[in-house]
Amino acid sequence: MHDDALAAARTEAPSHHWHTLSGDEVRDLLQTGPYGLSEAAARSRLARYGPNRLAPPKRRGALLRLLAQFHNILLYVMMAAALITALLGHWVDTGVLLAAVVINAIIGFIQEGRAEAALDAIRGMLSPHAMVIRDGHRREIDAADLVPGDLVALASGDRVPADLRLVSVRELRVEEAALTGESLPVEKDTVAVAADAPLGDRGGMAYSGTLVVHGQATGIVVATGSATELGRIDEMLSGIRSLATPLIRQIDRFGRVLALAITGMAAATFIIGTLWRGHAPAEMFMMVVALAASAIPEGLPAIMTVTLALGVQRMARRNAIIRHLPAVETLGSVTVICSDKTGTLTRNEMTVQRIACAGHVFDVGGIGYAPVGDIGIDGRVVDTARYPALALAIRAGVLCNDARLRREDGVWRVEGDPTEGALLVLGEKAGFTRDAGKSAWPRVDTIPFESEHRFMATHHRDADGEPWIFVKGAPERILDICASQLGHDGERALDADAWRRAATHLAAQGLRLLTLACRRAAPADGALGLADVEHGYMLLAIVGIIDPPREEAIEAVADCHRAGIRVKMITGDHAETARAIGAQLAIGAGRPALTGAEVALMDDAELRRVAMEVDVFARASPEHKLRLVQALQDDGQVVAMTGDGVNDAPALKCADVGVAMGLKGTEAAKEAADMVLADDNFATIATAVREGRAVYDNLKKFILFMLPTNGGEALVVIAAILFELTLPLTPAQVLWINMVTSSTLGLALAFEPAERNIMARRPRPPGQPLLTGFFVWRVAMVSVLMMSGALGLFLWELDRGTGIEAARTMAVNAVVAAEMFYLLNSRSIFAPVANRAGLTGNRAALLAIAACIPLQLAFTHTATMQQIFGSADLSPLEWLKVFCAGLLVFVVAELEKFALRRSGLAARVAGG
Template sequence: MAEHLIPDHQETPLRTHWHALSKEQIEHVLQTGVGGLTDAEARNRRAHYGPNQLPPPKRHGPLQRLLMQFHNILLYVMIGAAVITALLGHWIDTGVLMAAAVINAIIGFIQEGKAESALDAIRAILSPHATVIRDGRWREIDAAELVPGDLVTLASGDRIPADLRLVKVKELRVDEAALTGESLPVEKCHEAVVINAPLGERYSMAYSGTLVVYGQASGIVVATGTATELGEINQMLSSIRMLSTPLLRQVDRFGRTLALAILSMSAATFVLGAWWRGQPPSEMFMMVVALAASAIPEGLPAIMTVTLALGVQRMARRNAIIRHLPAVEALGSVTVICSDKTGTLTRNEMTVQHVVCAEHVFNVGGVGYAPVGNLSIDGRIIDPDHYPALAMAIRAGVLCNDARLREEDSLWRVEGDPTEGALLVLGEKAGFTQHVSYEAWPRLDAIPFESQHRFMATYHRDSDDEPWIFVKGAPERILDMCGAQWSHDGERTLEINYWRRMAADTAAQGLRLLALACKRASPLGGCLSFTDTESGYVMLAIVGIIDPPRPEAILAVRECHHAGIRVKMITGDHAETARAIGAQLSIGVGKPAVTGAEIAMMDDATLRRLAWDVDVFAQASPEHKLRLIQALQEEGQVVAMTGDGVNDAPALKRADVGVAMGMKGTEAAKEAAGMVLADDNFATIVSAVHEGRAVYDNLKKFILFMLPTNGGEVLVVIAAILFELALPLTPAQVLWINMVTSSTLGLALAFEPAEYGIMSRRPRPPGEALLSGFFVWRVLMVSVLMMICALGLFLWELNNGTSMEAARTMAVNAVVAAEMFYLVNSRFTLASVISLDGLTGNRYVLLAIAACIPLQIAYTHAPTMQAIFNSTDLTQLEWCKVVAAGLFVFSVAEFEKFVIRHSPLAARLNK
């Protein structure tokens, strides 16, 4: 066969329309038939299309990934300072600076790039083998050898090896949840469907990577490798660049600004001292290096890592497993959560909620597969035995059923169709246990459910040896078989309009409908046949079934709204079902549900407006989900996206925080996500948001503590130079202060518990700077306070005749004491710490202070330290002055909080 006769389905529009072509058209276009392809034809096509595989991703080498971690302005400054201190022989300082830089790079190297594994996970779900007709004979081949035009057979349990146009179907049901998000297996057929059918409704197609759960079929391969739906997702995933988290963007901006400020300050200090005040250039150069090293927040990478790691541990205890450290904080800045429905917001356990009989509508309590709950009418609990139609309907649902309900390790599970399982749970609630019912009413024959007939029938005999035939199926089909209805006092003429109205009302609530009917008769031929299902049945009930919302998800959505976070539901289910579940969860109430087909028709500008206004999106494909995430991000939102299927992987990777399901999620989804929910529970996301906000608070508290510390030292030196005073601190003493406080005090704030009311705040603006105007004020105020304490005490002692060594020793201790007291202040940004909880609520703060005190005592009184740093002993009175200096900073900082709390500014800062 000439290759030009084979359409390049990777380019032609027909690739997306295979579902709309007839079997004859498919065979003509692909030049194939019942005998399949010859080996020669298959080789030609494989040379044209390539193997049925997904290409591996491009990866950076380990060395390149490691070097990329040093591409950070603060690390450049830190490494530069380390080189200068090394040239000057200050090896301890060099070691501290280089260790901070290397540790930061190693952590980034370990965490970076893990999402590339998502592409490996997608390739892993491809079927390894396929049963195909070649040269007129069936054979099993490597799935990578498949080409368009091959005729493939499918059986229950098979992983579909390529995109197939089905040409022969026998009760085929395919689990497409990983591709479409549809929670139930999809019934397939061989008839063509409309050309604009969404992916989940292309019933004549079977897609690569999905799973056959029931039945048999054969189909013609129409797409392989990257041209399959799965391949498109793979290409989409590989083209998506993971976004930096809000914190990393803020830290990057902060680092650039701070680096510029440090270099400017260092140059100005050198000019002031060496050229204006005549200080020795060598001494001023060393002082500038010391101040620059002090001003560089080398503790920031370490404190970020520790704070994020602690957040990871706390989240893990709440069933949220973090895969990428920055995702911890990103959760705290989320403004929108886009959530899958099935299993995340809902239980993924079909539950009967309503039973509509001829005279009553019964409500069914309880959710999920656990058989706990009552039946009621208008809130009044009833006994099913007192309502003959209800009792017989429940019995019919239990007997006309192929599923099994089992309890394992205190958990109830359904084996078989989830909808049939819901009927068994209803039976258990009403006392109709399946095993006992089968013993009393043994099944003698059955007609299994078939999509073209839309019902299932079973033949039984009761304990009195009376024959019964039960049917269940689509309401309109069952109504066609009925001529009567079962009422409280026996059979009556069927009121067809009543049943149609009740079916419409129940369906409008987003419930799936099943009708149940019976006939007291034996099969005409002894065995059950379709002749026995034509007429003569008595309508028993219409059952409304739904996958109910998780109770904890309802509370969690409410908490999100309280925290200023919008929750949007994106699902593969139908629009009415999505709207009904959304209403129960308070998502999108009073608003329309937008379908994927409608999204596909919108331009980007329209979608940006709609993405914010609408909260429920139904029948969404991977492209639709990705466009929605991008539209929200373009509107300035920080987006978390939940998902479990391969179809969710691109959106999970693109989102600021991708959240995958741990229990039912595919490996592709987990690898693309930054966080995995071990319990598949939406409420866990809200807990993680709480932890994320606490992490960000602690990082800000550390920066608010660290910058005044460094700023105070800088102001002390600059003030001394400006006023032609003796330098209160030597370069070595500056480095000592920086080293001892960074290694002991600041770390304690990483362990700070969340402040009260943290989930009552609005999400912080995505473009917010790490240091707001208020923070700049706080940093300047405390820096000036520390300068006043250190410089004031230094000058006072010199004026009283104290030696230069003692005055400098007191200045060093005054700075450190001020930092100790200010550490306690820093526990709460605005709230007062003058309480038992404020002073003792974080034991790590007390431990840090307790560790710092011996270091300062050794610095002051140990002969070795006196020789290195030129320090000297202090008297008890001098130590009291040092403590008083620290108390001064503490008192003024608490007074400033008091003033702000009682001013209009407090309301804005607490938003």
């Protein structure tokens, strides 16, 4: 077949349909002979299809990426503040603000570079070498030189170098968790399957980037480079644009509204002052500059960065590593968490939970690999020695086994197949071990497990030298070789229908099944062979095994539900297993699970509806996970997505918060994520959500503290202009107030501990503005109180004949005193602070006030400051008046909180 015909064949049978074809059909389509391709054919195809590597994405240059970081409303606000301070000659403030702008831009530049590393991590999964058969000779080549039609040999430990259609298999098991999420290595065969079979059920395929953990095989290359499943994920990932976090979107809207308000207010004030009041334009310009300086929240970007950074530190101490700073707060606004199952919600330690024998079903206590737990019936612990079938089944599971169970540093670990490890743990719980006492029945011979015959058999001799053959395998396979069963009353004829019902019942509970049987005989020819495992066996038990949920995950899911957060499980595992684990975790209990195949049949509108109704999704591919995240986001949800495989990377990048596993996660998943769990534990996510809510609370408290401060100063200036009063605050004094409060008082709120009821609230609505109607009221009320205290005191002192410098000094100190008191009010938006905990519960607030007092004393009484700012000394009586002006704000704000709590408005406002 010529290359044109080959290309046509590949078009007719696209990469996701190779699993429907037999090995011979694939050979014919790709013109692969029994000895592989010729070197000439391989060179021709390499020129046509290109190298077997993922093309690097188009990226912006470093300079463009750096300049793009300045396109941010927060940086515009800071640059505007810097311009104003420069016009006033306040060069120190100008330098600090511009430095903050540059630092923020550099941080964004570094974060963007880290995000792009996700694509590089996927490329790093590609195998560098491949064992290829060409012209009948095996040789190792660079994997980039593989072409469609090449015949590739696989062995244990190899990374699959391209997508292969397997044509010969010997005991092949492949670790596909990175692509499918399947918790155990997948047994491979050469059988064709249906076109709609999920990726994890395509036993005749081996995919690029997966790992061979056992056995050998040969396969024909059917896809290379970007045409592989790994390449498709790479293309999906490179096509996803990260969304702005809810906080950034809110701050952006808030900044735009505030910028328009300040500009409009300044323009209106300038026009009124020049045209109505007749002030000189130059004089009015300086007044407007003072007004703008008082209104611009210079401290907001700094406090936001500090608050988020403190949240990062707190989360790191709880095993949550934040890679993208705004993700700290985004966690607090999450409404849906989509979690992987294996190792995150579960322990990733297979555990025997049920043993069905003839006439009895036993429950096994304990979880994980620690051999702690009882065996019982209906809650009653039993002695295994009194149940012959149970005792012999446990012995069979321990002896017909190649795994190892050992304890290292106080932790029990399994070496080998996790399912076999579960049988060893069961033996330990029952007092059976392979190497001690009566259990030490030496192995004479073995038939290892192979996917073709679906069982393992071992030949042993007991303590009396009598021969035994034990087998374990799939229920339907073992039933075929059994003629009898062992029960409580001895050996009887096999009741195959009863065993099939028992198997169906256990499988419906999401358990993986293994059947154990034995034969008291020696191999016919001395050596154990397949002919010895054909008939005449006695069925002992069907064992139900599952990867149990983490105990802390059960509690964490309950915490999330109480906090109004929906938890959804999206896994590559089978539907029944997913439903069973979900029921134990209270995720989707009593509701059906949705499979990836069903998701694929839905349009976007239907998926958007179903995505909120269903909580368990099984056999999900990368496309399914990505579509589910997008459907939830289209419904207005803020989505956190967990994952560990390269198949999870697109959904992790698309989610509002991508959460990767630190212990078993691939580098591609970690680089695509915003947060990495150092302990792979779902409970850590719930803890991080709590911290995220605390961060948002503190940002909100700071804004409620900052805006009245700026508003009070602005109202003082506006009132002076409108009523043709002497300006109570000069531009330099306004900047002094802002500098002091931003660098000392406001910063203290970043250290505010989380409130007790923080996880009892509903998530805030994603579209909720930063300033709600209530917040506008609180800002207006406190602004008027601060303006009244400062302006009232200023006019009173002028009326008493006090000099202009002393009156202004009192006005400045009145504003700062009001802010000190209001800082204590701001520790809680609704709860009272007129108590010991409220006044002393945040040491940072007390330290901030303590630091601010000497600064104000220096502002008032030192000659240098008096010369710079036009301040004057104050008497003790004048300081008392300043104190009373500040106390007024504290008292009225606490009375307002009391009224809100009594009326029930506080609860309604807090609930959004």
